[in-house]
Amino acid sequence: MLATLVGAVLPAHAxxxxxxxGKPAPAKDIQTVTVTSTRDPVDKSYRKMIRGMERFARExxxxxxxxxxxxxxxxxxxxxxxxxxxxxxxxxxxxxxAVAPDNSFxxxxxxxxxxxxxxxxxxxxxxxxxxxxxxVTPGLPPGTRRLGDLRLECLVGMExxxxxxxxxxxxxxxxxxxxxxxxxxxxxxNFLFFTERPVFSVTLRAGERxxxxxxxxxxxxxxxxxxxxxxxxxxxxxxxxxxxxxxxRSWPDDTLVSFEYMDDAHTDATSPQETTP
Amino acid sequence: MKRALILLAAALVSGCATRAPExxxxxxxxxxxxxxxxxxxxxxxxxxxxxxxxxxxxxxGMEAWLYASPAAAGRRTELVLLLDRDGIVRKLRKRPPYxxxxxx
Numbered sequence: 001m002l003a004t005l006v007g008a009v010l011p012a013h014a015x016x017x018x019x020x021x022g023k024p025a026p027a028k029d030i031q032t033v034t035v036t037s038t039r040d041p042v043d044k045s046y047r048k049m050i051r052g053m054e055r056f057a058r059e060x061x062x063x064x065x066x067x068x069x070x071x072x073x074x075x076x077x078x079x080x081x082x083x084x085x086x087x088x089x090x091x092x093x094x095x096x097x098a099v100a101p102d103n104s105f106x107x108x109x110x111x112x113x114x115x116x117x118x119x120x121x122x123x124x125x126x127x128x129x130x131x132x133x134x135x136v137t138p139g140l141p142p143g144t145r146r147l148g149d150l151r152l153e154c155l156v157g158m159e160x161x162x163x164x165x166x167x168x169x170x171x172x173x174x175x176x177x178x179x180x181x182x183x184x185x186x187x188x189x190n191f192l193f194f195t196e197r198p199v200f201s202v203t204l205r206a207g208e209r210x211x212x213x214x215x216x217x218x219x220x221x222x223x224x225x226x227x228x229x230x231x232x233x234x235x236x237x238x239x240x241x242x243x244x245x246x247x248x249r250s251w252p253d254d255t256l257v258s259f260e261y262m263d264d265a266h267t268d269a270t271s272p273q274e275t276t277p
Numbered sequence: 278m279k280r281a282l283i284l285l286a287a288a289l290v291s292g293c294a295t296r297a298p299e300x301x302x303x304x305x306x307x308x309x310x311x312x313x314x315x316x317x318x319x320x321x322x323x324x325x326x327x328x329x330x331x332x333x334x335x336x337x338g339m340e341a342w343l344y345a346s347p348a349a350a351g352r353r354t355e356l357v358l359l360l361d362r363d364g365i366v367r368k369l370r371k372r373p374p375y376x377x378x379x380x381x
Binding site: 077198200201211212213214215218219222224236238239250260262 | 331355370378
């Protein structure tokens, strides 16, 4: 299907190519421009990421104590996630961005970069990584996440255009189909979250109510075939991938999300004492 | 043409998870409890006792297997296993049906 679609799109681009290779273009068509850097068409948009930060500010009530960072995650099997550097690159400006050892970062505000519609560029092939917002309320029990934080991660991530598309060719289409509200407020939104280690079970807890998430909430629904994985930004993170019902308002923002990891010491979970079905 | 592209792309993007998942092979929970012992039960023993079921294989060599047992009101209990690289069951968990689960 992809080949069909690519085949359908490419000819339209080819029609705009000027002349055959090797044939000099007419002098009247030559224009002089100054290019101080090159940008990949699928680099992250600085303007969009700033819009994501503004969304965080507007929706801060979902996670009043939390701070916002962005985070880089591996997308392809061979990408080296050590020593990544980031820059905000415009036509005449380059702003370095400090990257923490966990590959998270805070994006600085810069008016000139905004005016120049700068890109956020890493020293890695853009499609080798996926990007996410990271919203963390301090002081949570170790190893847990808070549902309101995850709701905000979805809204900010979608607003900032962080989720990797299957192909640059699909960018304009998928953006048209997926507003932050459509994705984050719908059971069919399919916004993927990632754990720190391969996960075996995810549990929600709010007051006396506790539920283990169903199997279809793990591993991108368990529906990915080998052929499909390269088109999902869970490609190399499948065993760390989960959905959480951010759309279900019966779970309050303070709901705690806890994880049992594959490498945790064995616990016999045949008697889920914590559940209240 | 544009409409066709949008439909194709929507199918591809939503391929990340919107299809209804396979439910997992149905088994009797009591028999499952008797036969499956983490740290000992093998892939071959699972296949012999319960047959193939929905599985997810990871690059690490680990596998997650989903079986299901019928529960009240048309719902079901999920029986999830984690198999290691050697095909031995390492973890087992049960997810009981909850009142908010859709009936099947």
